[in-house]
Amino acid sequence: MVKQIVFAITLIATLGIFSFTINRIIRFFKLTRPAFPVRDFGKRFQITLEVALGQTKIFRRPFTGLLHALVFWGFCVIAVGSVEMIIDGLFGTERVLKFLGPVYSLIIASGDIFGLVVAICIVIFLARRLFFHIRRFEGIEMKSVSHMDANIALSMILILMISLLGMNMAYLESHAASAGTVAGVYPVSTLFAGILSGIPAGGVSVMYEACWWVHILMIFVFANVLPYSKHFHVFMSIPNVFLSRLDALGKLQNMDNITLEVKMMLYPDAVTIIPPADAAVERFGIMDVEDISWKNYLDSLACTECGRCTSVCPANLTGKRLSPRKIIMDVRARMKEKGPGLVKNGLTWSDKKSLLRDYISEEELWACTTCNACARECPININHPSIIIDMRRYLVMEEASAPSGIKWIFGNIENNGAAWHFSADDRMLWARDISIRTN
Amino acid sequence: MNVIKVEVPVMANLHARGEHPEYLFWVGCAGAFDDRYQKVSQAFVKILAFLGTSYAVLGREESCTGDPARRAGNEMLYQMQALQNISLFQSYGIKKIITICPHCFNIFKNEYPDLGADFETINYLQFLDQCITEGKLQLDARALSDVCITYHDPCYLGRANDIYFEPRSILKKLTGNLVEMERNKSFAFCCGGGGTQMFKEAEKGDKEVYIERTEEALRTEAGIIATACPFCMTMITDGIKSKNKEDEIKNFDIAELIVKSLNL
Numbered sequence: 001m002v003k004q005i006v007f008a009i010t011l012i013a014t015l016g017i018f019s020f021t022i023n024r025i026i027r028f029f030k031l032t033r034p035a036f037p038v039r040d041f042g043k044r045f046q047i048t049l050e051v052a053l054g055q056t057k058i059f060r061r062p063f064t065g066l067l068h069a070l071v072f073w074g075f076c077v078i079a080v081g082s083v084e085m086i087i088d089g090l091f092g093t094e095r096v097l098k099f100l101g102p103v104y105s106l107i108i109a110s111g112d113i114f115g116l117v118v119a120i121c122i123v124i125f126l127a128r129r130l131f132f133h134i135r136r137f138e139g140i141e142m143k144s145v146s147h148m149d150a151n152i153a154l155s156m157i158l159i160l161m162i163s164l165l166g167m168n169m170a171y172l173e174s175h176a177a178s179a180g181t182v183a184g185v186y187p188v189s190t191l192f193a194g195i196l197s198g199i200p201a202g203g204v205s206v207m208y209e210a211c212w213w214v215h216i217l218m219i220f221v222f223a224n225v226l227p228y229s230k231h232f233h234v235f236m237s238i239p240n241v242f243l244s245r246l247d248a249l250g251k252l253q254n255m256d257n258i259t260l261e262v263k264m265m266l267y268p269d270a271v272t273i274i275p276p277a278d279a280a281v282e283r284f285g286i287m288d289v290e291d292i293s294w295k296n297y298l299d300s301l302a303c304t305e306c307g308r309c310t311s312v313c314p315a316n317l318t319g320k321r322l323s324p325r326k327i328i329m330d331v332r333a334r335m336k337e338k339g340p341g342l343v344k345n346g347l348t349w350s351d352k353k354s355l356l357r358d359y360i361s362e363e364e365l366w367a368c369t370t371c372n373a374c375a376r377e378c379p380i381n382i383n384h385p386s387i388i389i390d391m392r393r394y395l396v397m398e399e400a401s402a403p404s405g406i407k408w409i410f411g412n413i414e415n416n417g418a419a420w421h422f423s424a425d426d427r428m429l430w431a432r433d434i435s436i437r438t439n
Numbered sequence: 440m441n442v443i444k445v446e447v448p449v450m451a452n453l454h455a456r457g458e459h460p461e462y463l464f465w466v467g468c469a470g471a472f473d474d475r476y477q478k479v480s481q482a483f484v485k486i487l488a489f490l491g492t493s494y495a496v497l498g499r500e501e502s503c504t505g506d507p508a509r510r511a512g513n514e515m516l517y518q519m520q521a522l523q524n525i526s527l528f529q530s531y532g533i534k535k536i537i538t539i540c541p542h543c544f545n546i547f548k549n550e551y552p553d554l555g556a557d558f559e560t561i562n563y564l565q566f567l568d569q570c571i572t573e574g575k576l577q578l579d580a581r582a583l584s585d586v587c588i589t590y591h592d593p594c595y596l597g598r599a600n601d602i603y604f605e606p607r608s609i610l611k612k613l614t615g616n617l618v619e620m621e622r623n624k625s626f627a628f629c630c631g632g633g634g635t636q637m638f639k640e641a642e643k644g645d646k647e648v649y650i651e652r653t654e655e656a657l658r659t660e661a662g663i664i665a666t667a668c669p670f671c672m673t674m675i676t677d678g679i680k681s682k683n684k685e686d687e688i689k690n691f692d693i694a695e696l697i698v699k700s701l702n703l
Contacts, residue, residue: 060626250599251549255514259554262518285512314629314652319645367642370510370634371594376625392512405639406511413516417502418468419638424499430470430477431447431496436485436703438441 007089007216014220021227028297028339031347035293036245036253044242051381052241058379061308064128067121068379071157074114074121075234078164081111085216098183108184112168116188119161126154136307139316141326146230146305153231156222163215169193170208177201233304237380240302243295244381249372252389257282285393288354289334290347292387299382300332309374309384315367322367324374324384330359331387356391365391366403445488449498450531462494462561463533465547467540468503469669475676476669482694483539483563485703490575494537500527506546511635518554521546525556535559537566539694541595541668542633548600562596564667564693568605571612578612582700587616589661591652591675592627593668601625606667609693613700618659628652632670653678657688664690 038044050056053076055069084097098104128134129150137147168189173196175182186193196204226232247253263270283291309324310316316323334355341349356362365388374384395401402410409419417424453460464487470480487494505520528536536558538544548560570576588610596602603624610617622628631641631648641647653675656664664679666672676690691699 248545248549248600250545250595252509254550254553255518258514258518262515262522266519266522284514312626312628314631314648315642315644317628318631318648318651320642322642363642366639367644368634369594369629369631369636369648371629372598373594373626373629376598389510389512392510393514394512396512397515402511403639406635409507409511409635409638410513410516413503413505413508413520417520418472419503419507420468420472422468422472424502427466427471427501428447428449428496428498430466430472430480431484434445434447434481434484435442436445436488438443 001092004090004092010217010220011086011090014224017224018227021224025227025301027343028335029294031290031335031339031342032292032294032297035295038243040246043246044244047244047246047381048238048242051244051379052238055379057377057381060377060379067124070114071118071121074111074118077107077110077114078118080107081164082216082219085212089216095183104183105185109187111164112184112186112188115161115164115168119158119165122154122158122161126151126158129154136311139307139310139323139325140321141323141329142305142307146329149229149231150305152225153222153229156218156225160215160218160222163211163218165189165192167208167211167215169196170204170211173197173199174201174204174208177204230303230305232301233380236298236302237304240298240380240382243298245295245383245386249375253386255284255393258284283394284397285395286387286390287356287394287398289331289338290342291390291394292331292335292355295383296331296387296390297335300328300335302380303328303332303382305329306379308377308379309382312373312377314369314371314373320363320367321361322364327360327364327384327387328382330355334359356394360391362395362401365395366406445484447484448495450495450533451498451500453495454531459532460493460495461535462492463528463531463536464494464496465536465538465540465543466496466501467538467543467669470539471501473669473673476672476692479539479669479672479692479694482692482698485698486567486576486694486701489701489703490570497527504543504546506542507635507638509546509550510633521551521554521556525551525554528556528558533558535561537561537563539563539667539669539692541593541599542670545595545599562600562602562605564596564602564605564609567694567697568608571609576697576701578609578697578700579702580613580615580700582702583613583663583696584615586614586663587618587659587661588614588663588665588696589618589620589656589659590623590665590667591620591630591656591671592624593666593671594627594629594633596667597627598625606665606693609697610665613696618661620655620659622655628655630668630671630674632668632674637670637673647678649674649678650681653682657682657684662688663696664688665693665696666690667693 055072058068059065087096088094129137168186169192172182172186172189172193226234286292305325307325313322313324338351341351368385368388370385372385412419412421416422448460450463466480469476502524503520504524505517509517536547538547538560544560544562567576571578590606590610592603628651629648630652664675666675672690672692679685679688679690
């Protein structure tokens, strides 16, 4: 009974802190602009099945991709066991889902195997981060706190897996000693449970309780640490994939407010909707975090800083300052910094800083070739170029700021309808002397 | 063997005569003005003449699609260009547009519909591959069979629009010796020209993007780098020049290779 009360209090505290965090994030989302209407649910379920559950994009790097997929699939299976632990903890039951029979055995057996598999993957991940110099994990945006963040999350997962296996082993050993019926199948723990045979029965049950508490408390801590770490990825990436942009990668989003203005200029008689003169003037493009869309913000929360984007960026690989991962991390960091002030004081509040320049420099923005390698690579369909182009839109349309070569082509397009300085009258010069041979 | 002159039909003239060609061939600014890439426009119209395709160009009525303005953030200028182009297309009743430039292709196909365009956009490689499949275009593989060719995927055909198959399908008809670079198809490395980089100095770095890509192409030891984009052509040709490899490797557009094979 005491255990149930303690457990219930812990669970309530966990959920309390969690809902506080989520509420804070929802308020940040309310600051953002519209991105696109969410429809085509069939297509969205299909993308979620492929990219999230099937992990198709992460397999573009087969070795680390497989390790990640195993960890992901392991989490999915082990989560069922975690739900059972919460029910057991609240109601004082033991292995309450065992009524599911063979299905239960299958889930528990998979969880037991994945416990070991995930632990091995995590050890490899930690080793890669601690002992190998991997370029993808470096870069101007990767501060020591980013590395620590990664190592802490990996260590927590390792503890989760060790406590899971320890719990299973102690469970098997205590039932073996008392000749009780074992619920579920434990292919991995069975192999190692014998290690515990020398320990007296009291010790085994203490070990079971200890592992049980460590595992469930670690889940609770993990759940509340995640939203403040890059591993918020664990919660946000499936929604992010479901809410993917469905357009071809080459497509940029139309600015409908500009369309109205241009139509009023070109065809003044044909435009029937004229905005009222006192309508709020919306800033063109992105200057700061209040200009981003909900999708930009969701992208930034789902990013786990894996750096696959930056590792294929032609600008970054040739030594330019641009790093697509940094753009996404900057969006998140800036919202964390400015979001609370905006929530409190309204969207017009300023802290004399901005995403543009204080976080992301013009040099970075103009280095992008819009090749879409970053977006193609991102395992959870983050779209980096859309933010870069939106920031260029701010620079060009609000500040008339651009490199001289770019200003030159704007002038040419306006004056003679081509990026180069040639007259429309010369457009057929290429076609003067063409002939073909025929038989 | 006869030599016949190819007259490129202009939409306004055909329209005046009451004719309605099936396709508009959108030449693009590079196709009209860039010295090197003009040869690609010429190659493509030679193929169209050979096929007897019903088409026309806009000539002096053609204008920038607005793509470089849009990628550089000038949405206002892009939309001015786009709306005027769309109204021109509508006035001629144009239903199908063929482009050689992938940037023009992408913006017509993906972005003009947001502004009310309703025409089909076809990339020339899709068109040519279709003609080969239907047997209208029979390529003589002997013309290039001894040459090793590598293909550089333009970002705006590849990743932007998932066109990887057609260029390779055509090139396999031209040579039995098509080799891939280390990074190809959706992994392909950019030439460095997109997103208006073509028109500005590169930001400070250790290397030019086009040098990185040219080095990768040189490692294949191919004799020809086939491209399908005016910007890629400028970048790769510059890369070959700055590596002093003009004698060992040449850069051609796929349309030019077809013209060679057909001996037009």
